[in-house]
Amino acid sequence: MPTKEEESKKELSRIILAVIMFLGLLILSFFIIKPFLAAILGGIVLAYLLHWPYNQLNKLIKNKSVSAFGICILSVVSVGLMIYFAAQITIKEAFSLYMNIQQMDFSGLLNSFLPKLFPDTPQLTNEIIASIQNSVTGLTNSFVTTMGQVLTNGAEILLMLFVAFFVAYFALKESENTIDYMKNVLPFDKEINERFIKRSREVASATIYGHFLVGLIQGICAGIGFYVFGAPSPLFFTVLAIFFSMIPYLGPWVIWFPVGLTMFATNPLNAILLLAFGFIFVSTIDNILRPYIIGKRARVNQIAVLVGILGGLVLLGPIGLIIGPIVLELFLIFLELYRTKEIQRFI
Structure with a gap:
């Protein structure tokens, strides 16, 4: 027959083991969802934005799954079309800009009017021209690099969007249960x-x-x-x-x-x-x-x-x-x- 002290030690051991298991699972879970953390949070925010139209649609058809799926599909199509047309315009303008800048004679353009603004300080004029040229070159390279990164990371962006909309679907469908669960947790x-x-x-x-x-x-x-x-x-x-x-x-x-x-x-x-x-x-x-x-x-x-x-x-x-x-x-x-x-x- 185990004594009370032995029972207490066993209970303490079980509690310590449970805490270790919980912390271990918590850490592992964090590293599993870490790559998608922003997408998951984005899906929750998206569900918040879509909650009102979801409620209105659900009142009409009385089906949570269909309502959530329909609203998510509608938002995917809307966002996709906006991104498609914006990307087309941006890529076209970025390429045109890059080609135009390569052909521009900034030094000649600046020399044509800056001396008129500072006629008595040629040294200042030269410094301004050099500074503007360096700034334009740096910013242009930054602009082109940013656009290139967006295009290069297209597959990753699409994956994150898929995760976000997937989370938004279930967050909408189970919105009431989720809030009740959070209150209890x-x-x-x-x-x-x-x-x-x-x-x-x-x-x-x-x-x-x-x-x-x-x-x-x-x-x-x-x-x-x-x-x-x-x-x-x-x-x-x-x-x-x-x-x-x-x-x-x-x-x-x-x-x-x-x-x-x-x-x-x-x-x-x-x-x-x-x-x-x-x-x-x-x-x-x-x-x-x-x-x-x-x-x-x-x-x-x-x-x-x-x-x-x-x-x-x-x-x-x-x-x-x-x-x-x-x-x-x-x-x-x-x-x-x-x-x-x-x-x-x-x-």
Whole structure:
């Protein structure tokens, strides 16, 4: 007959073994899903975006599987068509830009008007010309390299999109069960669990809203530059700038930068002004507006929003734009509960 002490030792051994197994499985699971972590999180965010149309369709046909599949297929087709047409235009413009830049005599173009601006300082003129040439060459190579990487990684991008839409399908289909499961898994009282889930939804909604609104504003600002500085086809390039403003890592610079370079052949002064406008204003306005809009809408500290966005981008890629602020906000809620000792009442 085992004694109480022996029973306690066996129980402790079982607990230690269970903890070791759990940690081992947790670590292995993390490394298994790590390559697809961004795609999985992206699928969850996509399901959040598609939840309203999914609910409307499900009310009509009364079938969760068909509704989720139909909405996902519709979104795949829509996104695929947008990417296809945008890629066609971008590849064509990028190739045309590269060929035009190779044929341009930047030194001659700059020498034709810069001495008129600085007639008494030829040394300054030469330094400006050399600086502009080096900048244009570096940025052009960066632009072409970025476009090449996007094309080279096409298969990987397609795989990630497939995983994201696959996750979105099941997240939509099992949305109610998933939320109930999360409430049961979280180790807090119902009130705190509800608070975490509610704030996650609010921050996600504000972040998505802010991203698209800032993208629209950025694209319109680029369009104003196209009109003011006499770019060709300003309306067409404005629409493209708005579209690319919605895409993390790309942004409107992939439009205003090549447009500005091609303008050197016809109007060098306006080309320089457009490029300066793009660098100084268009490319920086999102860093000011995004934290402000998201912070106001979600009632989150703007510094936390900015750090969450930048840190999320570095850690998770494009989906980090949304996940980063959510994680920081939940962490701040946890700190506040700990500071006020409120958490002790609910554990």
